[in-house]
Amino acid sequence: xxxxWRSVQKTAVLVFGLLCIIALAGCSxxxxxxxxxxxxxxxxxxxxxxxxxDLANEAANLDPGLQYNFDSYAVYRNIFDNxxxxxxxxxxxxxxxxxxxxxxxxxxxxxxxxDNIKFHNGDPLTxxxxxxxxxxxxxxxxxxxxxxxxxxxxxxxxEGNELKITTNEPSPTLLAQxxxxxxxxxxxxxxxxxxxxxxxxxxxxxxxxxxxAKGTNITLKANEEYWDGKPEVAAVEFRFVPDxxxxxxxxxxxxxxxxxxxxxxxVESIQSNSNLQIISTPTERIAFxxxxxxxxxxxxxxAVNQAIAHGINYDSIIESLLQGYGERVTQVxxxxxxGYDPSISGFDYDPEKAKELLKEAGYDNGITVDLPTSPxxxxxxxxxxxxxxxxxxxxxxxxxxxxxxxxxxxxxxARKWGSIRYGIWSCGCMDAxxxxxxLFRTDTIWSSYSNPEFDQAVDAARTTTDEAARLENYxxxxxxxxxxxxxxxxxxxxxxxxxxxxxxxxxxxxxNFFVKDIxxxx
Amino acid sequence: xxxxGQRIVQALVSIFGVATIIFFILRLTGDxxxxxxxxxxxxxxxxxxxxxxxxxxxxxxQYLQFLKQIFTADLGYSYIQNMPVLDIVMERIPYTIDLAxxxxxxxxxxxxxxGMITAIYKGTWIEKICMPFILVGQSMPAFxxxxxxxxLFAVQLKWLPSSGAENLQSxxxxxxxxxxxxxxxxxxxxxxxxxxxLGQDYVRTARSKGxxxxxxxxxxxxxxxxxxxxxVIGLECANLLGGSVITETIFAWPGLxxxxxxxxxxxxxxxxxxxxxxxxxxxxxxxxxxxLIYGWIDPRIKLGRETSQ
Numbered sequence: 001x002x003x004x005w006r007s008v009q010k011t012a013v014l015v016f017g018l019l020c021i022i023a024l025a026g027c028s029x030x031x032x033x034x035x036x037x038x039x040x041x042x043x044x045x046x047x048x049x050x051x052x053x054d055l056a057n058e059a060a061n062l063d064p065g066l067q068y069n070f071d072s073y074a075v076y077r078n079i080f081d082n083x084x085x086x087x088x089x090x091x092x093x094x095x096x097x098x099x100x101x102x103x104x105x106x107x108x109x110x111x112x113x114x115d116n117i118k119f120h121n122g123d124p125l126t127x128x129x130x131x132x133x134x135x136x137x138x139x140x141x142x143x144x145x146x147x148x149x150x151x152x153x154x155x156x157x158x159e160g161n162e163l164k165i166t167t168n169e170p171s172p173t174l175l176a177q178x179x180x181x182x183x184x185x186x187x188x189x190x191x192x193x194x195x196x197x198x199x200x201x202x203x204x205x206x207x208x209x210x211x212x213a214k215g216t217n218i219t220l221k222a223n224e225e226y227w228d229g230k231p232e233v234a235a236v237e238f239r240f241v242p243d244x245x246x247x248x249x250x251x252x253x254x255x256x257x258x259x260x261x262x263x264x265x266x267v268e269s270i271q272s273n274s275n276l277q278i279i280s281t282p283t284e285r286i287a288f289x290x291x292x293x294x295x296x297x298x299x300x301x302x303a304v305n306q307a308i309a310h311g312i313n314y315d316s317i318i319e320s321l322l323q324g325y326g327e328r329v330t331q332v333x334x335x336x337x338x339g340y341d342p343s344i345s346g347f348d349y350d351p352e353k354a355k356e357l358l359k360e361a362g363y364d365n366g367i368t369v370d371l372p373t374s375p376x377x378x379x380x381x382x383x384x385x386x387x388x389x390x391x392x393x394x395x396x397x398x399x400x401x402x403x404x405x406x407x408x409x410x411x412x413x414a415r416k417w418g419s420i421r422y423g424i425w426s427c428g429c430m431d432a433x434x435x436x437x438x439l440f441r442t443d444t445i446w447s448s449y450s451n452p453e454f455d456q457a458v459d460a461a462r463t464t465t466d467e468a469a470r471l472e473n474y475x476x477x478x479x480x481x482x483x484x485x486x487x488x489x490x491x492x493x494x495x496x497x498x499x500x501x502x503x504x505x506x507x508x509x510x511x512n513f514f515v516k517d518i519x520x521x522x
Numbered sequence: 523x524x525x526x527g528q529r530i531v532q533a534l535v536s537i538f539g540v541a542t543i544i545f546f547i548l549r550l551t552g553d554x555x556x557x558x559x560x561x562x563x564x565x566x567x568x569x570x571x572x573x574x575x576x577x578x579x580x581x582x583x584q585y586l587q588f589l590k591q592i593f594t595a596d597l598g599y600s601y602i603q604n605m606p607v608l609d610i611v612m613e614r615i616p617y618t619i620d621l622a623x624x625x626x627x628x629x630x631x632x633x634x635x636x637g638m639i640t641a642i643y644k645g646t647w648i649e650k651i652c653m654p655f656i657l658v659g660q661s662m663p664a665f666x667x668x669x670x671x672x673x674l675f676a677v678q679l680k681w682l683p684s685s686g687a688e689n690l691q692s693x694x695x696x697x698x699x700x701x702x703x704x705x706x707x708x709x710x711x712x713x714x715x716x717x718x719x720l721g722q723d724y725v726r727t728a729r730s731k732g733x734x735x736x737x738x739x740x741x742x743x744x745x746x747x748x749x750x751x752x753x754v755i756g757l758e759c760a761n762l763l764g765g766s767v768i769t770e771t772i773f774a775w776p777g778l779x780x781x782x783x784x785x786x787x788x789x790x791x792x793x794x795x796x797x798x799x800x801x802x803x804x805x806x807x808x809x810x811x812x813x814l815i816y817g818w819i820d821p822r823i824k825l826g827r828e829t830s831q
Contacts, residue, residue, distance in 0.1 A: 054685075057784070060602045067602070143574050148563040198604055214613040215776025216687050241685050241774040242783075245669055249684040253676040404552025404789045411556055413565075427562060438562040445565055 050219075050235040051503070051515065054247045056261040058215060058240040063198040064182035065137050065144045074260065074513040075218055075238050080182035080203035081117065083130060083163075084175060088508040088517070091336065091430060093175050097130065097183050097204075098163065106170035106465060107154075111163040117227045119185045120202045120209075127158035132186035134165070142194075149177050169463045172470055176429035206231045206516040216240065220515070231516040251276060251498045258505075259498040260513070263378075264323040270498045277499050280325055281507040284336045285426035285493035287326070287381070290439060292419050292448040293486050298369055299419040303361035304394075305485035308420070309347035311354035311392040312385060318491050321380050325496055329489035331478050332435065336492075336509050339432025339461070339474035344482055346489070354392040366393035370418030373398060374406035381490075382422050396420065411445045424493060428510060432474045433462045440486055449486035529813065533806045540802040544795055545588055549581060554601050554789035575601060588795070598792030600785075607796045610781070617687055618777035621700060621770070622762035624693055628701035629708050629758060634751065636705070637712025638739065641720065656713075659706030668699040668772040685774040696773040700766050704758040711754040715747040722746075748819055756812030760805040 059075040061067035085096040098111035117125040134156045137144040152171040157164045167174055183204065189197045201209050206228070207220035218238045222231045239256065241247045248266045250256035252273055262270070262278070270276050289308070291299035298304045318326040330346025333339065358367070373382050379400070386396040399418065401409070410417045427434020437458045442450040454477055461473035481487065495511050504519045555572045572578045576587070591598055597607040636656065640649045675695060676684035683692050719725065720743070728738050770779040778797060785793040 060788075061604060063604070066604060140570055140574070143571060145558045145560060145571070147570070148560050148567040151567070195605065213776075214610070215617070215780065216774075239686060239774065240776075242780065243685075243772045243774070246672065246685045246772055246774060249669075249672045249677055253672075253680060253684045255676070255684050255686070402552070403787065404554070404557055407556040408551075408553050425561065434562055443565075445563065445568065446561070 049520075050237055051233045051258065051518065052237045052239065052256045053513075054239050054241045054250050054256040054259045056240075056242055056244075056247070059218060059238070061198055062201040062209070062212070062218075063194065064184060065133070065142060065146065066198070067145065070260070070511065071240075075220070076201065076203075077182065077205070077512065078207040078220055078236070078515050079201050079205045079209055080184065081125075081205050083111065083133075083178045083181045083183060086179055086430075086508070086510065088506060088512075091509065093179060096179075097125065098178075101175075103465065107167045109165045109167075109174065111165070113161045113163055114227070115161055117204050118225070119188070119204045120223065121185070121188060123185055123187060125183060125185070125204050127161055127163045129186045130163045130183050131156045131158040132189070133181060133183045136184075136189075149180065152177075170465045172462060172465050172467075173429050173431050173433050176431055176434075180428060206514070207236065210235070226516075228516075232519050233515055236515045248498065251500075254500075257500040257503060258518075262496045262498045264321070264325050264496065266498065267323055267325075267496070275501055277501040279497045279499050279505060279507055280494050281509060282327055282334070282336070283426065283493050283495050283509045283511055284334050284428075284430050285424055285495075285511070286329065286332060286334050286435065287422070287424045287490040287493055288332045288439075288487055289385070289490060290421050290423060290446070290448065290487040291485065292415060292417065292421075293484070294415045294448045294450060295417075297419040298361075298363065298367045301361050302483075302485050303357050304363065304367070305488075306347070307354040307357035307361070307392060308389060308394065309485060309488045310350045310357065311394065312388050312488075312490070313349045314490065315349065316388075317381055317384050321378075321384055322491070322494070325494040326491035327494070329492050332439065332481065332487050332489045333432055333478070334492040334509075337430055337432050337435065338467075339436070339471065339478075341475050341478045343475075344478050346482075351388075351392050358393055363393070366395060368395040368397065369420055370397045370399050371420045371422070372406055372409055372418045373400050373422060374403040375400070376403045376406075377422055377424065385420075385422065415448050417448070422490075426493075426511070430510070432477075433458070436474070436477055436481075437462065440481065447486075449484070451480060451484060451486075454480045454484075526814070529810050533803075533810060536806050537799060537803050541588075541592060541795065541799045542585075544798045545585060546581070548789065548791055548794055549584075552789045553577075554791060557788055558601065592799075597796040600790055600793045602785075602788045602790045603793075607792045610793060611778070611796055611800060614776060614778050614781045617775060618763060618770075618779070620693060621696055621766070621775060621777055622759070624697035625700040625704065625762050626755075626759055628697060629704040630755065632701070633705040633708030634712050637709040637751075638716055638744075640709070641713045641716035642735075642739075644717065656706045656709045659702045660710070662702065664699050664703065664766070664768040665772060667702050668695070668769060671695045671699060672772075685772075687775050692773075692775075696769050696775050699772070700762065700769045704762070707758065708751065708754055712747070712751050715750045716743060719743050719747045745819070749816060752815055752819065753812060756808055756815075760808040763804045763808070 055071045055074055057071040059072040060069065061072050062076045062079065064076055064080055082096045083098050085094050086092065087094050097113060097117060099114045101109060101111040103109055111130070113125070113127045113130055119125055134150060134153060136142050137146050137150050138153060152167045152169070152174060153165055154168045155166045165174070185202055188202050192200070199212065206223050206226045208223050210219040210221045212218045217240065220236050222234050224230055241250060244261065244263060244266070247256070247259045247261065248269060251259045251270060267278055270278055291305045293300050314328055318324065318328065331341065331344045371382065371386070373379070382398055386398055389396050410421060425435055425439065438444050438446055440447050440449050440454060441458055442455050457473045457477040457480070461470045461477070464470060495507050497507065499505070502521050504521055505517060555568055555575065555577065559567055559571060569578070576584065599605070600607050600610055603610055636652055640652045640656070643649050672684045672695065675682045682695055686692050724742065725738070728742055767779040767783050769775065770777045771783060778801070782794070782797045785797060
């Protein structure tokens with residue numbers, strides 16, 4: 001009798017425990033559901049519905065001084081205005097927060113700040129705010145990862161509605177970088193502190209920050225009083241969906257209206273749904289191979305690199321792997337970049353010639369080389385290169401590690417990383433300076449190549465604002481690259497997005513995502 | 523009591539060991555600074571940032587700093603998210619707990635009966651129907667199960683959301699995905715444990731006394747078979763609470779698993795250290811609880827040395 005009473009007790013405790021757990025779980029989920037309800041009702045009651053966007057990763061930061069990866073950019077550039085803009089149709093630099101600018105001397109610039117812009121808290125945007133936005137990036141204590149983009153600036157001053165910028169040397173890329181400079185409110189940032197500013201950012205952009213459920217989503221609301229016209233899309237929700245297949249499923253199931261980070265492999269399933277569309281455009285992003293010409297590997301020889309350049313079936317990569325979402329290039333630049341030289345011939349696919357070149361270089365029995373890579377790169381392209389090179393007698397070992405390890409290996413000053421590396425590069429500045437110099441100049445963190453004449457040409461091109469002289473220098477630099485072959489261009493990358501066919505949007509070559517430019521199809 | 527004290531000391535030593543290992547392994551494999559700077563950064567820019575984060579100090583010194591942080595319960599500041607690590611982790615914990623509890627409930631209410639049925643009806647058509655489910659659950663990886671469920675319930679039928687963590691419906695598919703493997707594990711353990719008991723003499727005696735099946739199941743079989751089942755459930759529980767990397771990634775569920783992956787990818791040292799140490803602590807704690815439950819369920823298992831003489 002005693003024993004059975006004991007077991008009844010135990011059962012009661014177990015059942016009670018289970019009930020508690022269920023109740024607990026129910027409560028916490030119900031709370032989340034509640035907090036979401038008003039949004040759903042709001043969505044149904046307004047005409048202009050909320051735009052739902054799937055990003056691959058959570059925006060790490062909404063403070064423009066701190067992060068500038070695609071996922072942070074896609075969100076916060078809607079909250080802030082930039083000092084300058086680019087016309088999406090012509091790619092010309094145009095007025096933004098600065099309505100006009102002039103170059104007073106080779107190193108001195110004056111920008112006139114518009115007087116009709118207000119931050120979301122009602123404060124007016126002034127030249128002080130613009131100066132502050134630059135100075136905090138230059139402040140070494142602030143640890144801005146953007147420091148390298150703006151370190152050509154020697155001093156900044158605000159005078160009335162004018163912003164004066166002095167550079168260390170004449171800087172041809174200053175304007176291109178100022179296109180990426182978001183203006184933050186000095187007073188609010190100083191009062192709230194950096195941490196709070198990141199969590200509740202206030203800008204002057206077309207969208208106001210609304211909410212941020214960490215790990216889940218960020219929502220923005222249209223700024224009805226935006227100085228450059230009221231945006232059409234009333235609200236936008238950015239969701240963070242790391243798995244590509246899940247993003248496509250979100251699009252197919254109607255959960256999301258717009259999906260970034262789509263692969264050519266997804267095009268068919270998206271296009272087969274009559275409610276969806278693929279949106280694509282050529283970008284300034286270039287896919288390339290770089291060869292190690294510093295370490296003692298076979299790619300130290302120009303002949304070997306020429307053989308590799310002739311051994312790759314470029315058209316096959318573009319047609320079969322990228323489904324046509326790519327374009328042939330002749331150099332490690334896209335035609336969208338300042339400095340691109342149409343007279344450079346590049347390399348054709350010619351496996352016979354490639355084999356001959358290898359033989360001439362003294363490699364009759366073929367060679368074996370290492371190709372370090374990481375999952376951040378399209379592994380199918382890497383495997384296609386491996387396959388193509390195998391046919392001309394070059395055995396490629398693909399050494400794949402995670403991206404952090406890859407960077408550590410490739411950027412180690414010892415340059416013992418292997419022979420070939422595949423990369424995909426965009427400087428976000430549409431200028432050869434942002435590509436040729438970091439990739440190939442002696443002793444930059446990426447370069448495994450050294451040629452004083454090349455160095456001289458790219459150095460000269462970055463310290464003058466005379467466009468003709470710059471073009472001449474890049475012509476020289478590109479011809480040296482064609483001769484020495486420390487790297488080759490593979491293809492021009494196309495941006496690829498999946499979207500509901502109810503929305504209308506023109507993407508740009510810099511892969512910007514301004515919600516203000518999106519319209520609903522009526 | 524002595525026994526419990528010893529176990530707690532052991533647990534603390536294990537956590538300390540995990541913290542030390544993760545500290546050194548992280549620093550061997552990658553450099554967060556390289557991931558933070560823009561691609562056109564110079565070696566100088568990198569050096570400035572590395573110095574500011576204190577990563578240019580000797581590793582030994584960094585380790586002492588880290589130990590000091592652990593003892594003062596200060597988990598540090600995330601390099602990437604510019605927030606205290608503790609705040610970031612605390613925001614994710616409720617999501618992981620919700621998912622773990624739902625998956626655990628599914629595991630227990632499906633896994634245990636399934637195991638019992640396949641044991642009692644061994645050799646009959648009932649077993650033949652149930653076994654394939656266990657095998658499928660055991661052999662389908664989460665990334666496959668998850669995508670199939672999304673394709674069926676979200677894309678085709680449009681009953682449930684394909685991803686996200688917005689309401690109760692969002693929880694269903696990830697919980698099923700997460701539970702499918704645990705269900706199979708628990709069912710198999712229950713089955714083998716029950717089969718072992720079914721062959722025992724006391725079962726025959728009970729049967730000859732005319733004890734009915736429900737009573738026999740509950741009073742005799744389940745109690746005797748429960749130790750290995752509870753062990754497995756405890757382990758599954760620890761697994762689930764540690765955050766499920768794959769399931770959370772597929773369903774964009776913002777729990778600890780997804781956070782871990784993001785933190786590792788960015789080499790956000792303070793955040794990775796915090797998540798790993800926390801995960802280890804949960805694991806160790808649940809094992810401790812499981813051990814204590816043994817004694818409660820089966821008084822023959824005495825706790826500790828005091829009774830072993």
